[in-house]
Amino acid sequence: MSWKSKLGLFFWILTFSYFTSLNVSAQISRLPKLEDVDMLISNMNVQIEINSGIDYMYNFDFALAEGQFKWLKSHYPEHPLPHFLMGLSNWWKLMPNIEDQTYDKELLNYMDASIKYSERILKKDKENPEAIFFLAASWGFKGRLYSERKMWTKAAAAGNKALDYVEKAKKLKSGDNNIELLFGDALFNYFAPWIRDNYPMLKPIMWFFDDGNMELGLEQMEKVGREAFYTRIEAMYFLMRIHSAGDELSDMKRAVQLSEYLHNKYPNNPYFHRYYARMLYMTGKFSRLEPVCLDIIERIDNNQVGYEAISGRYASFYLGSVYQGRLWNPTKAKYFYQRAIDFSKEIKAMDSGYCLHSAAALGKMYIKENKFDMAEPYFKLIKENASKKHSTYKAYKSFKKDYKKWKRNEANS
Structure with a gap:
């Protein structure tokens, strides 16, 4: 996992896995009045009504999900919950391609609204746990988005705010023995040591907080992934990323299990779909990999929501590898x-490993067929886009010598 990915994951603090309804008529009868509940998110009727919303959202049915979230907003216009949900929905819209800035403004506006209404609650009740949790989550999302956009000063400021509210949440008596609240603690414990070691810019902020404990954080995350209601899927997402990172505490077998579960549960989620493909490729499960990747390509060709060039690049490279090797179909x-x-090329990532290794593979296949003229454009691509330290650049240099010999032979024949 890259430093940027880890920093981004760290900023995604207390992202609660919420909700939506069964139907509008049922909601009207079941949703409580705000003044009748201590915490809206822990109310059983609210949980029942909004339980399917997160499934719509994770399964990339945003029209249904946001229709329910907006209805909830009409019922609780000055509560942070529906605003946060709309922000979360916009976050998942950009997940397949994190470079896409189409949803940035709307995401930030909804998170700002969540913050505004949470702060209003906090003015009346300084230890209101619901307000503190939404503040931690909303600032966490803002911090992650700013870090993705390389807006480091804003990212650090938002991260500081999120961490401050995480600390406040940990001190609340109402947080004792609450499996949902353990999620934020788990994220902090796991990522805090890495941030201190690898991101000097945030060290001054981290001085004010606990040191963290990666092993404890991982243990807590597994517990949340098993037992939580709201945060279970979010915890599983993080566990999938952590276990596939190749770090000391990673477990690739667990990563495959998690990616398979998430893909099966949300088959229309392109992020989970391609992550599952990646896990199958990394663990050499090629017979299972082929149909998964072909499905991704078909969905892209059919313009399915969320399926775009990044997922296509993954799937195409994996299929090329499968057909070049195990299934041998040149x-x-x-x-x-x-x-x-x-x-x-579509996403302007010609220097990516997927692109360079695809070009090298094509070039070598044409060399074996003695078609040096057809191989030449692919090695030219490598020359123009690969660093001299990249493994494919060595292949280019080798080809360059062989290509000169081939041209001389062609001229003399």
């Missing part, structure tokens, strides 16, 4: 390697 291998390059 025609299909060439086709999908070329598509990996085309997808990379």
Whole structure:
């Protein structure tokens, strides 16, 4: 996992897995009045009504999810919950391509609204746990978005705010023995040591907080993933990322299990779909990998919501590898390697490993067929986009010598 990914994960503090309704008529009869409940998110009737909303959202049915969230907003216009949910929905819209800034403004506006209404609650009740949790979560999302946009000063400020509210949440008596509240603690414990060691800019902020404990954080995250109601899926997402990172505490077998579960539960979620494909590729489960990747490509070709060039680049490269190796079909291998390059071009990622290794594979396949003229454009691509330390650049240098010999032989024949 890259430093940027880890920093981004760290900022995603207390992102609660919420909700939506069964139907509007049922909601009207079941939703409580705000003045009749201590915490809206812990009210059983609210939980029942909004339970399916998170499923709509994670399964990329945003029209249904946001329709329910907006209805909830009409019922509780000055409560942070519906505003946070709308912000969360916009976050998941950008998850397939984190570079897409289409949803930034709306996401930030909803998180700001969540913060505004949480602060109003906090003015009346300085230890209101619900307000503190939403403040931690909303500032956490803002911090992560700012870090993705390389707006480091804003990211640090938002991260500081989020951490401050995490600390306040940990001190609340109402947080004792609450499995949902353990999620934020788990995130902090796992990522705090890494932040201190790898991100000097945040060290002054971290001085004011506990040191964290990665092993404890992982243990807490597993507990949340098993037992929580609201935060279970969020915890599983983080566990999937952590266990596939190749760090000391990672467990690839667990990462595969989690990615498979999340993909099966939310089959229309392109992020979970491609992550599952990645886990199958990394663990050599090629017979299972082929249909998963073909499904991704078909969804992209059918313009399904959320399926775009990044997912296509993953799937195409994996298919090229499968057809070049285990299933040996050179025609299909060439086709999908070329598509990996085309997808990379579409997202301006010609220097990515997927693109460079696809080009190298195509070039080598044409060399074996003694078609140096067809191999040449692919090695030229490597020359123009790879660093000299990249493994494919060595392949380019080797080709360069062989290509000169081939051209001389062609001229003399």
